[in-house]
Structures are given as C-alpha cells and as structure tokens.
Amino acid sequence: MARLLLINYEFPPLGGGAANATDNTARELAALGVEVLVLTSAFAGLPRVERRADGVEIRRIPTLRRRRDRSSVVEMLAFLASSLVMAPWIAARWRADATIAYFGLPCGPAAWVVKALFGAPYVVSLRGGDVPGFQYDGLSLYHRLAGPVIGWLWRRASAVVANSEGLADLARRFAPDQPVAIIPNGVDTQRFTPRDGAADPADGLSLLFVGRVVRQKGLDVLFEALASLPPAGLAGVTLRIVGDGPARPELEAQAQRLGLSERVRFLGWLGRDDLPATYRAADAFVFPSRDEGMPNVVLEAMAAGLPVVATRIAGNRDLVVDGETGLMLDTDDVPALAATIARLAGDAPLRRRLGAGGRRRVVDHFSWRAVAAAYRDLALAGRSAAGRVPSAQGD
Structure with missing residues (x-):
C-alpha cells in the first residue's frame, strides 16, 4: 500500500482554504487505499496524535501558533524550524513513498529534508500567498527575501502544482523554466447542497461572505456598494460574514460609519458542521476579492446552489461562468458591485437560474476524489522516477 506524507502548517480547525483542501484530499486519498499521515501545527487542546475513523493519521508538532x-x-518560521526536526524523525519510523508540501514555504524545506535523507520525492502544492507576485498585504517584502529559497525548493521537487490557471501563470512568471501542473480544488457535493424549496421573496436578499477578514477580500468595497444603494434598493438586503x-475592527467601524450596522452581521468562524446550513440559508454569495489562488468557498457556494457575485480575478475566473453560474465585475468597482446586488435583489428567477448552473458545474467538473487521485498519481510518478523507496516492511 502506498504511503503519502502531507505537510501543511494549517489543518482544520486551523486555517482556511488550503487547510480544508488538505483535509479533503487526505480523506479521499485514504478512501483510495493510500496510507496518509498529515504533519501540521499543534494548537490549544488538539491532540498531538490523532487517528481518525476515515483512516487519516494526524501528527501535530510544537509551534508558536496562537490564533486559529x-x-x-x-x-510560520517556527513551524518551519519544528518541521525540520520532526519530519525526519517521523519519516524514519513511517517511511513515506512521497510527500506533498502545501505551500512552498513554510512546508517545503521539511519535504526536501525527507527526500535528502530517505529518497522520498516531494510535490509542492502552491496555494497563492507562497507564490512571489501574489498581491496580498504584507507579502511583497517576504517574497523578495524568500524568493531564492522558494525557487530552489521548486527546482528540487518532482512536481510543482497550482490550483488554478491564473496561479500557474504567476508561478511561471516567477520561474519561467519551471513546469507547473494544474490540479484544481474540489468540493464535497454531498455535504454542500441547495436548500429545499424556494426562498420567500418577502424575506429580502440575504448575502453571504465566507473567508478571512483581511483587506485582500474586498469587504471594504462591498460595504461601500451596499451603502450606495438607494433606500428602496437596500431595503431587505442583509449580509452575513463568516x-x-x-x-x-476597521470593517466594523466602517459599517457603523456607513449606517450598515443593522444589516451586516459578523459571525466569526463557524464549526465545520454549521457551514453547510449557513450556505443554504443565503440567497447569494458575494466574493469581491482582490487576489486568489482558487477559492474553496466559491466552490462550496456553487455546490449549495447559490449565485456567485465575484471579481474578475484569476481564481474566480476558473470557477464562475459569467451569466451562467454567477455575475462578475472588476475589482474595486463600487458602482458595478452595487448594480449587481440590486439586480439580484430584484430578480429571483435569475438567482435560481445562476444557482442551478453553479450546482451543475461543480458536480460535473470538481470533486475531491478526482483531486486526490491526481495528486496520488503525480506523487507516485515522482517516486517511480526517483527509484523505489523502501517501505518500513522492506517490500
């Protein structure tokens, strides 16, 4: 039986999209008959060693992580240092055939050490912020300093994978000679499903956003768009932020200043079991992000049958078909966003048509089983190219 080591400094309940991608891929790899061990960060009261019923083993190593x-x-540097010690120790006892490192940094160095010591090749799974040039607050200096290390790790990987065409293009601009494969994110279409029956038009328009509350996500633009709607257009429109x-704090102050406090609710992070019902309770999903790899939350919203209002950025363009599964607009375009929200608020048949189209698209083209199989095949192809790695049983 093949063994794969997955390294990600974030794993549920820590982190966002990349953490969920690791979790879903691990589960589906196990279902495909692969032995899976996940190496991630210790946090609060989470067990250091966990063996789940789905066959995935999780090892949480000491870091300085303070927030979920x-x-x-x-x-991240603390995780890097800890993983350089713990990954070889774990690999010596649990011989992986290959490693998948989510994020070139901080997870790639540990994967390289496992390769150097035990011959197990590694795949780098790019997620967005680990790619130089990705536009996200505070990353430009980090990319300038870390760029040489990132390129060095990519060149020694058996494969480098992006989750969208846009992210792959960005990676190729940074390293023109580096081949970059594309394996998109997936979604659990059995867990995220549309609501039963149509919404009551008298309830107004319930908008939903899910993601990290950072400037990159464009929530400031969304607030300005809502505030610019005439009173008749804003009537009945609410926004929940998960x-x-x-x-x-800055966004809460902005909502107060714009008179939106009664219409905008910050729910914080919700538990895994609460999220599907939250999607089903909404009428539309709004995602005005300024930059993305491939957003899992957009796939989840589409699986839940929601029309998606999204910006024309690389990650969104790979998922949303304008006019068929959602409506797209340019980043930072307050009037266009306001007009789009008003259009959806006044056209329930359009919302139903776009939501149904999104559901069909994810069912037909995106599944975690397909993602897991693609990673398995790519990782084990790297093992074959490097030569068979002996297992713990010596087969």
Whole structure:
C-alpha cells in the first residue's frame, strides 16, 4: 500500500482554504487505499496524535501558533524550524513513498529534508500567498527575501502544482523554466447542497461572505456598494460574514460609519458542521476579492446552489461562468458591485437560474476524489522516477 506524507502548517480547525483542501484530499486519498499521515501545527487542546475513523493519521508538532484563523511570519518560521526536526524523525519510523508540501514555504524545506535523507520525492502544492507576485498585504517584502529559497525548493521537487490557471501563470512568471501542473480544488457535493424549496421573496436578499477578514477580500468595497444603494434598493438586503481576521475592527467601524450596522452581521468562524446550513440559508454569495489562488468557498457556494457575485480575478475566473453560474465585475468597482446586488435583489428567477448552473458545474467538473487521485498519481510518478523507496516492511 502506498504511503503519502502531507505537510501543511494549517489543518482544520486551523486555517482556511488550503487547510480544508488538505483535509479533503487526505480523506479521499485514504478512501483510495493510500496510507496518509498529515504533519501540521499543534494548537490549544488538539491532540498531538490523532487517528481518525476515515483512516487519516494526524501528527501535530510544537509551534508558536496562537490564533486559529491566521499565522504570522514568525509563527510560520517556527513551524518551519519544528518541521525540520520532526519530519525526519517521523519519516524514519513511517517511511513515506512521497510527500506533498502545501505551500512552498513554510512546508517545503521539511519535504526536501525527507527526500535528502530517505529518497522520498516531494510535490509542492502552491496555494497563492507562497507564490512571489501574489498581491496580498504584507507579502511583497517576504517574497523578495524568500524568493531564492522558494525557487530552489521548486527546482528540487518532482512536481510543482497550482490550483488554478491564473496561479500557474504567476508561478511561471516567477520561474519561467519551471513546469507547473494544474490540479484544481474540489468540493464535497454531498455535504454542500441547495436548500429545499424556494426562498420567500418577502424575506429580502440575504448575502453571504465566507473567508478571512483581511483587506485582500474586498469587504471594504462591498460595504461601500451596499451603502450606495438607494433606500428602496437596500431595503431587505442583509449580509452575513463568516470568518475573522485583522481587518474586522476597521470593517466594523466602517459599517457603523456607513449606517450598515443593522444589516451586516459578523459571525466569526463557524464549526465545520454549521457551514453547510449557513450556505443554504443565503440567497447569494458575494466574493469581491482582490487576489486568489482558487477559492474553496466559491466552490462550496456553487455546490449549495447559490449565485456567485465575484471579481474578475484569476481564481474566480476558473470557477464562475459569467451569466451562467454567477455575475462578475472588476475589482474595486463600487458602482458595478452595487448594480449587481440590486439586480439580484430584484430578480429571483435569475438567482435560481445562476444557482442551478453553479450546482451543475461543480458536480460535473470538481470533486475531491478526482483531486486526490491526481495528486496520488503525480506523487507516485515522482517516486517511480526517483527509484523505489523502501517501505518500513522492506517490500
């Protein structure tokens, strides 16, 4: 039986999209008959060793992680240092055939050490912020300093994978000679499903946003768009924000200043079991992000049968078909966002048509089983190219 080591400094309940992608891929790899061990950060009261009923084993190693929703550069460096010690120790006892490192940094160095010591090749799974040039607050200096290390790790990987065409293009601009494969994110279409029956038009328009509460996500633009609607257009429109982050105090103050406090609710992070019902209770999903890899939350919203209002950025363009599964607009375009919200508020048949189209698209083209199989095949192809790695049983 093949063995794969997955390294990600974030794993549920820590982190966001990349953490969920790791979790879903691990589960589906186990269902495909692969032995899976996940190496991630210790946190609060989470068990250091966990063996789940789905066959996935989780090892949580010491780090400085203090918050569930985000990690500072110092905390990521702490994971890097800890993983350089713990990954070889674990690999010596649990011989992986290959490693998948989510994020070139901070997870790639541990994967390289496992390769150097035990011959197990590694795949780097790019997630967005780990790619130089990705536009996200505070990353430009980090990318300038870490760029040489990132490129060095990519060149020694058996494969480098992006989750969207846009992210792959960005990676190729940074490293023109580096081949970059594309394996998109998936979604659990059995867990995220549309609501039963149509919404009551008298209830107004319930908008939903899910994600980290940071400037990158464009919530400031969304608030300005809502505030610009005439009283008749704003009547009945509400927004629920699932997630948390450093921009929340500023956004709460902005909502107060714009007179939106009664219409905008910050729910914080919700538990895994609460999220599907939250999607089903909404009428539309709004995602005005300024930059993305491939947003899991957009896939979840589409699986839940929601029309998606999204910006024309690389990650969104790979998922949303304008006029068929959602409506798209340029980043930072307050009038266009306001007009789009008003259009959806006044056209329930359009919402139903776009939501149904999104559901069909994810069922037909995106599944975690397909993602897991693609990663398995790519990782084990790297093992074959490098030569068979002996297992713990010596087969």
